[in-house]
Amino acid sequence: MNVEFAVVGHPNKGKSSIVATLAENESIAIGATPGTTQSANRYAFAIDGRPLYTLVDTPGFQRASAVLNWLKDHVGDASSRPDVVRAFVESHEDNPRFRDECELLQPILSGAGILYVVDGSKPYGAEFEIEMEILRWTGQPRMALINLIGEARYVQQWSSALDQYFSIVRVFNAQTADFESRLNVLKAFAELDENWRPVMDQAVVALKSERQHRLDRSAQEISGALLDCLTFVQRGVVVAGDTPEEVEQRLRHDLERRVRLREQSARTLVQALYRHELLNADEASLPVLTMGLFSSEGWALFGLSRTQLLLTGSLTGAVTGLGVDALVGGTTALLGATIGAVVGGATSWLGGGEIAKVLVSGNALGGKTVQVGPISAANFPWVFLGRAWVHHHLVAERNHAVREALASSLDGQEHLMNRLPGELRAGLAKVLREIQLKGQNKERIERLHQCLRALLIMSPDGAVPADS
């Protein structure tokens, strides 16, 4: 069963924005000029090709008054109203004057539910009653969405009027609505007609599962990118005329470029997962994400502070040492934990400066080879994850009706990762340290993935500051 919903209303009230947000389609034309949508466009929600419901984005009413006058002139009694509307469409479908009205009424006459969109930031006007009257004449189940293109000044005024024509009235901001609000609109669709409930329930379940899946895949991709970056090694031979320092500089540059490319490829995938493929062009205007991955500003903004690095290193070292103490039945009087804390803290403190290991070795046949990498800086994974966290949050929470560049409130702040809850920070620190010291294995990768999942659920703006 494929249920259709026709999104109708006055021009420029955000019909296409609502469809773009509900259908997660950033390619839908949204414009300030009336008439941006010139024909009915269908956006089918389907699971494995099996359509469940279809949103029909329609042009706005242009000559509603003339339509209603025609209907009134041709109606017999109330029972014949839907037939009169049908007769209007049939007799005017080739008339260019009523092209928009025919386009928007046709899906309704074919059985579509009505989603009437108004703008709650603009005053109510009596002329809208003509449109609502025409929709009532169709006899189809209908609900109204009060979209908010600006401030919510006239919501109450609109609600009072809409309640008289529609069984369900909801406020829905196409620009800022979160995932739950979108699901609530779909649940409201189900209330319009009992027969539509099963498919709408299926759609809600599928969307929730898809949301979880996107989160999972994003966490996997980000952890994969981080693990890749931690294994990158650049090697080069010192040829005549070069000094090892020059080769090292060149290799360091290549290593950083590889890391940046890998980070970019992870971002592209995360954007694609959330169906924001067209976002790349806009992203450049968000300095938080475009500042260099290896810039000191970036490290200050996203990484842990030096004190936090020291504390985190000491803590993970102490935990490891405690394991040793436990193995010998506590006879070491916590010596293992103490040594572990000192070594862990010192490693983190000293490792905070140099980004990657550098090894210069002699070749068997003469000459020297320089190796830069793998990246050893204790703060690097935190900076990398901090950037990925912010990017993921901006992309995941961005509605497809938004056409502006990504925006973040993080500018000017410091040490984003300090804000993580202590338990999550400790878990991340432990697994990152193990990976950097002992290498990757399935269990560590899975733990990193779990930590990232927990991280991505949180909002960088709302994370509890670690120091508080």
Add this chain to the structure above:
Amino acid sequence: MADRSLLAKVVNIHHFLEADRRAALRERMTRDRAIGLRVAQLNDARRILHWWQCVQASAAPPDDRAEQSFGASLVRVRRWLSLAMVVAGVLTGGSICALALAYDGRFPVNLLTFAGLMLGLPTLLLLLTCVSMAWHQLGGAQGAPGNPTLPRNRWLISVWEHFSGAPFYPEEAQANARGGFAYWQVLLFSQLFGCGFFLGAIGTLMVLVATSDLAFGWSTTLQLDAQWVFRALHTMAFPWAAWWPLAVPSLELVEASRFYRLGGGAVTSGPAILGAWWPFVMGSLLIWGLLPRLLMVMLCYWRTRQATYRLLIDHREVQAVLDRMATPLLGLGETTEVVPAPAARDIPVGDVGQLSGSTVVVWNRAVDADYPATWADRGVWLSSRMSAQEVRLSLHKTAEPIRSWVLLVKAWEPPTLEVLDLVELLLSELDDAGRIVVVPVGLPDDEYQPALADLGIWSAALSKLEQSRIELAKPAAELLSRPFDER
């Protein structure tokens, strides 16, 4: 021609997937889910191999270059290395066997020395291999000291890469799976060497038996009597005793074959009987030398294959493909092509100026009903609720000839075609010199101030009428100073 070897498929799949990351995710999701739905019941490895088959089938027809795929060249390297190991084993085994069977006629070949060299040492190596396998099984091969992000067997990969002339994998993240594969592959090579070794030894024995007068005996410093040696050799021969009795030494033969080098190496019987040992020696090499190596080859082959499957599955992109194959594909509407709106001619925006000479038309209560008091009596109040007839009647109420209209509209409502119809109607009521000034008005007390964007929208809409007599004006301050009736 498609690669039939599992390793070639695995390597090519991984290489393909590294490049496939650049394809649009939606495209990949659609492709992989369509394949996944057909093979949902298979295990991961089978599913991904089936996926590969489908991807290849839908790709361009393979040309000769398919032969040059990286997987194929790796398999070729492996095949040549395997052959080289067997040949090296045959040469080594043949040489050592020839040395062990060196017989100058003074003393018979000491069976105990021969068994120690040709069976004892290889068996010891076999046991060490088994210990290594157990250690590997327990996870002892993970991680490499000094460079923990690389596997312990990374050097094996380097050898591999040296022979194949290309990096085994561009990324390091699947290091452990590659290390495991390399371990079993090297073990397989070593067992192929072992098989070659015994084949060489058996071949040498056969040649020497056929072309020389080999004589075997046994000699030891230990206080072993013939009875004990007979029991030991009889036990050794039990696997073939039933079907090859000739290769089982008798007590008489054992007793007759003991010799001492001191005193001229005399034995108790004639030289002919000493040649009767060769079937036993052959049986020993076949059953206690070659057979365990063959079994080890089979085991290593099987484990290499398992490791190849693991190598296939333990790849991040393969996991992503499996995930895409198993996850229901949500269609949320196709991407539509964004068509830019046609450029509109701008209508010049001026000030309202003097209203006194104009007839004011208020559309849809753009301003309050009793406004403006000074010329309300000359205003025409129209709304979209009126029929065309009612509109015309209202316009014709004014007795004086009309020189111009001032049309007050709500700035916050976009112009519909209905409004443009009205503008056209108003134009038709004027003579050629008459003009219409459209004034989008806001709400008083800063509730809604018309923005430039509003004027732009009106300008674009009015320009569609292509009439030079239409003007657009910003509302004068006096228009906004009156209270607004929310009716």
